[in-house]
Structures are given as C-alpha cells and as structure tokens.
Amino acid sequence: MAEAMCALCSQSGLDSDLKRCARCLTTYYCSRECQRQHWKAHKAECITNAQRIYEVRSIPGKGQGMIAKCKIPRGTRIISEKPIFIVPRGVNDMDALENAILKDVARLSAEQRKAFFALHNIHGEKHDPALGIARTNALPLGAGALESGVFLQASRINHACSSNAQNTWNTNTKQLTIHACKDINAGEEICISYLDSSENYASRQRDLKAGFGFDCTCKLCVLPPPQRQQSDARLDEITKLDDIVGDGMSIIARPMTCLHHVHTIIQLLKEEHFTDARVARAYYDALQIAIANGDQARAKVFADRACAERVVLEGEDSPEAKRLKGFGENPSTHMLYGTKMGWKQDVKKVPRNMSATDFESWLWRKKL
Numbered sequence: 001m002a003e004a005m006c007a008l009c010s011q012s013g014l015d016s017d018l019k020r021c022a023r024c025l026t027t028y029y030c031s032r033e034c035q036r037q038h039w040k041a042h043k044a045e046c047i048t049n050a051q052r053i054y055e056v057r058s059i060p061g062k063g064q065g066m067i068a069k070c071k072i073p074r075g076t077r078i079i080s081e082k083p084i085f086i087v088p089r090g091v092n093d094m095d096a097l098e099n100a101i102l103k104d105v106a107r108l109s110a111e112q113r114k115a116f117f118a119l120h121n122i123h124g125e126k127h128d129p130a131l132g133i134a135r136t137n138a139l140p141l142g143a144g145a146l147e148s149g150v151f152l153q154a155s156r157i158n159h160a161c162s163s164n165a166q167n168t169w170n171t172n173t174k175q176l177t178i179h180a181c182k183d184i185n186a187g188e189e190i191c192i193s194y195l196d197s198s199e200n201y202a203s204r205q206r207d208l209k210a211g212f213g214f215d216c217t218c219k220l221c222v223l224p225p226p227q228r229q230q231s232d233a234r235l236d237e238i239t240k241l242d243d244i245v246g247d248g249m250s251i252i253a254r255p256m257t258c259l260h261h262v263h264t265i266i267q268l269l270k271e272e273h274f275t276d277a278r279v280a281r282a283y284y285d286a287l288q289i290a291i292a293n294g295d296q297a298r299a300k301v302f303a304d305r306a307c308a309e310r311v312v313l314e315g316e317d318s319p320e321a322k323r324l325k326g327f328g329e330n331p332s333t334h335m336l337y338g339t340k341m342g343w344k345q346d347v348k349k350v351p352r353n354m355s356a357t358d359f360e361s362w363l364w365r366k367k368l
C-alpha cells in the first residue's frame with residue numbers, strides 16, 4: 001500500500017482506498033464525481049498512459065517510483081524520452097548553475113513547468129527549488145559525459161544496486177532510452193543504477209547517501225552478512241581486475257593475463273546477477289585485447305557478443321551497437337588493429353562444429 005492523491009481535488013489517501021481510472025490505471029480519484037469532472041482534462045493523457053507499460057506510484061520510503069504494469073521481457077524498450085533541458089555536470093559555481101537553470105525553466109511550456117516543479121527535490125531550502133530539482137533528477141548523457149538531462153518520465157525511476165533496467169543516452173536520436181536488462185514481472189519496481197562502477201556495500205552506501213541522500217535497501221544491500229561478504233569480495237575483485245585491464249599498458253604487455261581477467265570479470269558479473277552495461281563493456285575490453293594483438297577471429301566473436309548485449313540494453317538504433325556490428329563484420333577496422341601482431345589470426349579462423357565448452361576454452365585461450 002502507498003500514498004496516492006485524487007487527480008482533481010488533491011485529497012490524499014492510501015492507493016487501496018482511492019478509485020483508479022480503469023483504463024490507464026495510473027490516475028486516482030477520491031470519488032466517482034471527481035473522476036467524472038476530471039475526464040475532459042484526463043482524456044488525452046489517459047490514452048498515452050494506457051499505452052505505457054509502467055505507472056508512476058508512491059513507494060514506501062522512496063517517494064514516487066516506476067512500477068511495471070505487465071510482464072516486461074529483457075530487452076524491451078520501456079522509455080525513449082527527450083530532455084526538457086540540459087545541465088552541465090561538475091560545475092562548482094552554484095550561482096551560475098542556478099541562473100542557467102532558471103533561464104531553462106523560463107523557456108518551458110506551462111505544462112512542462114508544472115511537471116518539472118512536481119519532481120522530487122532532496123536539497124530542501126539550500127537552493128532555489130529549480131536548482132534542487134535539477135540536481136536531484138538530472139541523468140548523465142553518456143558515461144563520463146560533461147552534461148546531464150532533466151527528463152519528466154525517467155526522473156521517476158529509483159535506484160537499485162542490482163538493477164533491472166539500463167539508462168542510455170542515444171547520441172543520434174538525442175533521446176534517453178530505458179531498456180529492461182532483466183525480465184521484469186507485473187507489479188515489480190523498475191530500477192536503474194545511479195552508480196557507474198562495481199562498488200562494494202560500504203562504498204555504495206556512502207556514494208548514494210552523499211549524492212542522492214538515501215540509505216539503499218535494495219536486494220543487494222540487505223543481504224545477510226555472510227552473503228554480503230561474498231558479494232563484496234566479488235565486487236572488489238571486479239574493480240581490481242578492471243583497473244589492471246584498463247591501465248592502458250597491460251593489454252599489450254600481458255594480453256593473456258588480461259584476457260583471463262576479463263573472462264573472470266564476466267563470470268563474477270554473472271554470479272552477482274548483473275546484466276547491465278558492465279557485461280557489454282567487458283566484451284568490448286576482450287575485443288580490444290584480441291585486436292590489439294592481431295587476432296581478428298576472437299575479436300569478431302567478442303564484437304558480436306558486445307553488439308548483442310548493446311542491442312538488448314539500447315535497441316537496434318543504438319549507435320554503439322552499430323559500431324560494434326561493424327567491428328564484427330570487419331575487425332581490422334578497429335583503431336588498435338596492428339598495435340602488435342603476436343596473436344595474428346585471420347577472421348575466418350573462428351572454429352566451427354566445436355562443443356560450447358570447447359569453444360569457450362578456445363575463445364578465452366584456456367587449455368582445451
């Protein structure tokens with residue numbers, strides 16, 4: 001049970017005590033009379049809401065959140081949305097940022113402005129509400145991007161450390177997409193991860209509290225101590241191996257070790273049930289190791305796997321999926337090709353008719 005509000009007179013109550021529009025299931029009323037009076041205003045948004053596969057509802061302890069209205073299979077596009085405005089990231093001058101945001105807010109339509117000011121604000125009286133809302137809700141426009149965007153729908157998505165949805169900025173369509181990265185059941189909350197890396201429990205709690213003002217109680221964060229210790233050990237190992245593979249030297253100096261590290265990372269991600277962009281990134285690391293050492297056959301397989309992951313997480317229109325498809329078709333177009341040729345191998349040398357186990361041993365250069 002959660003708090004909800006009559007769309008006409010704003011009387012609040014438990015969602016189970018209020019009436020709900022039978023078509024869109026997302027709009028609440030305290031009485032049939034309020035529902036009847038609100039229909040003219042609600043009609044247009046009702047059609048849009050009814051087509052949505054999610055609804056926004058109050059979630060105890062989290063404010064609002066997004067709930068699946070039906071079963072959502074992995075790979076489904078849940079949202080594709082343009083930002084109402086863009087905010088620079090990493091700005092220290094809060095007065096300049098506030099002025100820029102106030103100008104953006106002034107340019108919004110009356111309806112957008114109303115929806116913007118209804119978004120969550122964790123910064124209270126510290127700033128102008130517009131700055132507080134933008135800081136609470138802006139989502140990065142890509143990994144390590146210098147800009148973030150404010151989105152009216154996606155801003156309602158809460159965080160889970162082991163998420164069931166992935167947010168991605170599509171640089172071609174200039175839209176944020178949210179895809180299911182796990183099968184999501186009807187009634188289940190749709191969550192993305194607000195964190196970038198594979199942090200352990202203490203580090204996640206610290207960063208979420210500092211950045212977003214909450215104590216995380218997701219499935220991963222409420223594991224009993226022995227399981228939490230095992231999970232933390234896996235996450236620390238992923239971070240350590242990622243640092244080695246990504247140091248810019250090792251993939252050339254110690255390619256075999258790096259390839260085995262990436263294989264371990266993928267196994268650890270699987271054990272943690274992480275199905276987000278980290279898996280695609282790991283396959284891309286493996287592609288770079290293979291191609292930087294002249295092995296087009298393995299590079300092709302890794303590019304195809306990374307591409308398949310990106311299609312699930314971002315859709316067929318994903319620029320990254322298209323780029324990876326190109327490397328799968330012709331691995332030698334990768335800029336690292338020819339850095340070293342110690343593993344030189346033609347793209348046609350991908351083995352056929354091997355058992356799945358033997359193929360994996362070949363792929364990761366483990367003993368057959």
Ligand SMILES: C[S@@+](CC[C@H](N)C(=O)[O-])C[C@H]1O[C@@H](n2cnc3c(N)ncnc32)[C@H](O)[C@@H]1O
Nearest residue numbers: 062063064120122137155156157158159212214
């Ligand atoms: C972008 S908003 C998400 C939607 C928000 N819950 C709302 O009511 O509109 C981010 C804020 O939601 C809350 N939040 C997100 N994930 C949460 C979680 N797992 N547990 C508790 N609060 C969470 C925090 O207050 C956070 O600063």
